[in-house]
Every structure is written in structure tokens, then in C-alpha cells.
Amino acid sequence: MNKRIDVKEAVLEANRLILHTxxxxxxxxxxxxxxxxxxxxxxxxxxxxxxxxxxxxxYAGLPHTIWSKLKEALDKSLPVLLKINDSEVELVQIIDELQYLIDNIKGNANYGEEMETKVTEVFS
Structure with missing residues (x-):
């Protein structure tokens, strides 16, 4: 079975980004x-x-409302952790994966105009 959770808040602390759900x-x-x-x-x-x-x-959803914090983590190559209940899991490879997706989405209408515009707006 698959389950989706959505991140509600992203907080920079101690040179890492903590995603809260x-x-x-x-x-x-x-x-x-x-x-x-x-x-x-x-x-x-x-x-x-x-x-x-x-x-x-x-599936951990990272909504556009936290993308500015993701950009900061990307720019500074900070580790990103997901906190659920009392557990934390480091999201390995997230910086590389995020950069790949951003590069792929920019100028690519296959992701939809709204997604392309939002990614360009936040990550450029």
C-alpha cells in the first residue's frame, strides 16, 4: 500500500533543513x-x-509553499530531514534530485504551464 504525507512547514536550524508534517x-x-x-x-x-x-x-509531498526553503537548502547544499512523529529521516540525494528536476522543468511544457512558471519563479 502507498501512503502520501504532505510537508506543512520547513525550518532551517543548525545548518540543516527540517521538514515537518x-x-x-x-x-x-x-x-x-x-x-x-x-x-x-x-x-x-x-x-x-x-x-x-x-x-x-x-510519498512525501513537498508543496510549493516550502520551495523557498528548499532553494536555500539547494543553494547551501544543506542536508534535508523529514520529521514525522519523533523520527527523523535524512532525505538522501534530495539536492541532486531536486536540481535535476528543476533543470528538466524549466522551459518544458510537459509539466504544465503553472508548474513550469512556479519552478522558474522560485528556483531561478
Whole structure:
């Protein structure tokens, strides 16, 4: 089964970016592992970071409302961590994946005009 959680807040602290979610993952069994892969959700104007457990994939939605903080982490090559409940998971490869997606989206109508415009606006 797949589950989606959405980041509600991004906070820079101690030279790292902490992503907070309001979702609880009490029903998830086992530890979460970062996959180092990202997708794009053009309909929701979000990037999606993939995590997995022994039984599930978890899609962490990174909405456009936190992109300015992601840009700062990108510019400074800061580690990015996702905090769910009392657990933190470092989102490995997020900087490389994010840069790849940004480069791919700019000037590419396949992602939709609104997504292309928003990515260009925030990450240029």
C-alpha cells in the first residue's frame, strides 16, 4: 500500500533543513528508508520524495509553499530531514534530485504551464 504525507512547514536550524508534517504514521510498520528518488506532482504544484518501509512506499509531498526553503537548502547544499512523529529521516540525494528536476522543468511544457512558471519563479 502507498501512503502520501504532505510537508506543512520547513525550518532551517543548525545548518540543516527540517521538514515537518502534521501526518502521523502510527500505522506504518518498520523503519522508513529514504529512496533517494523524486517525482513531480504538477497538479498539486509539488515535488514528491520517495520513502519506503518493509511493506509500503511513502510519498512525501513537498508543496510549493516550502520551495523557498528548499532553494536555500539547494543553494547551501544543506542536508534535508523529514520529521514525522519523533523520527527523523535524512532525505538522501534530495539536492541532486531536486536540481535535476528543476533543470528538466524549466522551459518544458510537459509539466504544465503553472508548474513550469512556479519552478522558474522560485528556483531561478
Amino acid at each position: 502534521e501526518d502521523s504514521l502510527s500505522e506504518i510498520k518498520g523503519s522508513m528508508n529514504a529512496k533517494g528518488q523524486m517525482l513531480v506532482d504538477s497538479d498539486q504544484l509539488a515535488f514528491i520524495y520517495l520513502l519506503e518501509t518493509d511493506e509500503d512506499f511513502i
